[in-house]
Amino acid sequence: MSNGRGRWPTLSDVQRIDLAIDKLKVIKGNARAAIHQHQNVAIFVFGKDFDAKVPSSIARNTFLLTQVSLIKMLILQVCGMWDASDTNRDSLPTVRELLKDPSTLAQLERRLLQRGQNARHIVPIANNEWMIKESDRNNIAVVADRMKRLPAALHAVDKIANDPLLKSLREYRNASIAHSLSTMTRKEQDPLFGDAGRLLDKTTPIIEELLECVDATWHRFSADHDKCARMAKALWTNCEFDVLE
Numbered sequence: 635m636s637n638g639r640g641r642w643p644t645l646s647d648v649q650r651i652d653l654a655i656d657k658l659k660v661i662k663g664n665a666r667a668a669i670h671q672h673q674n675v676a677i678f679v680f681g682k683d684f685d686a687k688v689p690s691s692i693a694r695n696t697f698l699l700t701q702v703s704l705i706k707m708l709i710l711q712v713c714g715m716w717d718a719s720d721t722n723r724d725s726l727p728t729v730r731e732l733l734k735d736p737s738t739l740a741q742l743e744r745r746l747l748q749r750g751q752n753a754r755h756i757v758p759i760a761n762n763e764w765m766i767k768e769s770d771r772n773n774i775a776v777v778a779d780r781m782k783r784l785p786a787a788l789h790a791v792d793k794i795a796n797d798p799l800l801k802s803l804r805e806y807r808n809a810s811i812a813h814s815l816s817t818m819t820r821k822e823q824d825p826l827f828g829d830a831g832r833l834l835d836k837t838t839p840i841i842e843e844l845l846e847c848v849d850a851t852w853h854r855f856s857a858d859h860d861k862c863a864r865m866a867k868a869l870w871t872n873c874e875f876d877v878l879e
Contacts, residue, residue, distance in 0.1 A: 641731055642721060647741035653721065654732040655849050658841070660724040661715055662853060665841055668711040668834055669858045673866040675704045675827060681870065693877045705827055712830050713807050715837055716800055726837070729844060730791040739781065746777045746850060784847040790840050799833050 645653070677684060679701045688697040717723045719731040733739065750773030794800060806826065838855040845851045 641719070645721075645732075647735070647738045650732045650735070650738050651742050651745065651848070654729045657724045657729050657732075658845055658849060661726065661729070662841055662845065664711060664715055664724065665834070665838055665855060666858050666862075668708060668715075669838075669855060670862040670865070671704065671708045671711055672831055672834060673859070673862040674870070675708055676863075677866050677870040678704060679823065680827065684870070687873070688875050689877060691877045693875075697875075702823070705823055705830075708830050709803055709807055709826060712833050712837070713800070713804050716795060716804070716833075726791045726840065726844075727795050729848075730788050733784075733848065734788060739784070742784075742848065743777060743781050746780065747773065749850060750777060780847040780850070783843065787840055787843040787847060790843075794833075794836055794840070797833075797836070799829055799836075803829055803833060 642650075679685075685697070685701070688694045714724075715726055717725040717727070719725065719727040721728065733742070751770070803826070842853055842855065845853055
């Protein structure tokens with residue numbers, strides 16, 4: 635049954651919620667990949683004396699192109715999470731558009747309440763009336779808190795979507811990545827890497843909040859930062875290059 639409001643009116647509230655959750659899971663994976671890429675770029679491109687490992691040679695040209703491609707891929711990954719809303723795009727603006735309607739939010743609240751009640755059958759509690767009522771009260775309070783926080787998370791999506799930082803990176807992506815394979819100077823690399831990192835840092839807390847409020851799942855990207863930093867360090871720190879000419 636159509637809700638008759640907003641974009642994609644043929645989607646029911648249940649379909650909107652299911653699609654939003656599916657997209658959030660993909661976005662979560664994309665964010666983790668971007669974090670991994672960011673940590674690799676931090677060492678491979680900006681690591682102290684790292685590029686000195688490859689002496690001046692024909693091979694060094696390939697090395698420099700690889701540095702540039704890593705930064706460009708990072709920009710593509712970060713910007714992709716903020717592409718304009720479309721049901722074919724796994725982006726935060728799409729999630730926001732799917733969930734913004736009041737009837738969809740009301741359906742989400744009913745789903746979360748039912749999910750909490752169903753959890754009693756997964757983890758049975760004693761057949762005690764007080765404990766059952768206490769469990770229900772806690773479930774209602776948790777869901778109410780999430781529904782109270784969700785509008786702020788959706789508003790944060792709107793705010794970032796209009797952020798000059800995103801606009802700048804998107805303009806670079808559209809002008810210099812999608813239509814060009816040219817290199818970039820170190821003077822260009824520094825601010826682009828910094829901007830991509832700052833946008834990523836603004837993005838991950840929003841994903842965390844939406845995952846918890848919409849899907850009742852908990853994830854903290856700080857653990858991914860730490861893990862990916864260790865992985866990148868283990869890979870690149872002691873890496874040496876033999877140039878054959």
